Amino acid sequence: MCQNNYNTKSRKGKHLKWEERKIIEHLYNIQNKSKTAIARELGRHRTTISREIERGKLVLLNSDYTKRIEYDADIAQNLYDNNATAKGAKIKIGKDHQLAEFIEEKIKGNYSPEVIAEMIKEDDGFEIKIHWKTIYNYIDKGILFIDREDLVYGRYKKTNKSKQKEKESTKRRKEGRKISDRPKEADKRSEIGHWEMDLVEGRKGKDEPFLLVLTERYSRKEIIELIPNKTQESVIKGLDRVERRIGVRKFRDLFKTITTDNGKEFYDYEGIETSFTGSDISRTSQYYADAYCSWQRGSNENLNKMIRRFLPKGSSFKNISRNEVKRIERWINNYPRKMFGFKNANYIFEEQLKAA
Secondary structure (H helix, E strand, O other): OOOOOOOOOOOOOOOOOOHHHHHHHHHHOOOOOOHHHHHHHOOOHHHHHHHHHOOOEEEEEEOOOOOEEEEEEHHHHHHHHHHHHHOOOOOOOOOHHHHHHHHHHHHHHHHHHHHHHHHHHHHOOOOOOHHHHHHHHHHOOOOOOOHHHHOOOOOOOOOOHHHHHHHHHHHHHHOOEEEOOHHHHHHHHOOEEEEEEEEEOOOOOOOOEEEEEEEEOOOOOOOEEOOOOOOOHHHHHHHHHHHHHHHHHHHHHHHOOEEOOOOHOOOOOOHHOOOOOOOOOOOOEEEEEOOOOEEEEHHHHHHHHOOOOEEEEEEEOOOOOHHHHHHHHHHHHHEEEEHHHHOOOOHHHHHHHHHO
16 A cells, blocks of 8 residues: 555654655656655655655666665665664554554444544553544555545545546546556566566656666566657557567467556556457556555566666667667676576576476
8 A cells, every 4th residue: 555645734843754755765766856846745845855865865886887876765764763763662553553453444344534533532442542634644645554445435635526537537447457456476476477567767858768668577587678758659569569579479478467657658558458469369467556656566666777777867768779778688687686596587587487
């Protein structure tokens, strides 16, 4: 469960939560947003975000020996936890599992947050008391394993008609395609054939090309395609190119699922799932990760960092040939991985194919 809505009101004096740190990591490293823009989205002061990025600063080396700075949420959280040790633990719902489970159970039992807050207030077994609006906030932030759809009376905030229509449209698009609907084999990485798909951006600007990247979850095998722009049509054509190269039947066997983020470039699930031949048989099944949860596509994110060794942030892809892209792809797939006993992704992928 992940944060889909930000509280844009100032939260002066409140420490950043781990969920916020992961969002900062996504916005700063992946979307290249400024500290001011991140502060605006999280409802924080720019100074808070600036200090936080400094806290989790990670200096990485590109392939041309230039350096780049990224933010690591885990580093920042560990440093915060170590610094907070001497202060004594504060009871928060994120760590109070009994209270969290109580709220989840009651909501699933058709109780409203207002009633639940009153029940907590009257129960001496709970050390903290929370307001009913706080329960709504915890739901929105993904701290509880429930959605707004689980509530009997839905949202307590009014939404205008245009926003409501947009939400209903998004819900229909994702029906049966949320990451929670994805086969368990993909979650467990117990077989090959489950991929994560993303776009890697070069220089910002009109007519700048992108890289369409696919990462196989079991073996971490990487496929990289150069596409002219960030449109749904270009994404589908890039995937069509992969299917032509691999072959229709083999593609269907090797691409059981593809998980993407919620970007508009991945909205056309029918185009992504339909073979370039126009066959009625789906070539794959697409699933959408939760909003701002890049760690749900962690393999994608990690291998994107390997691409940055050759193509640093801000560099244009206009003069990059497809041959150069394939050279980078081969290097990644032949790179020894500690997690595989220093065997490479190509080896793991082919060995698993033989065993299947």
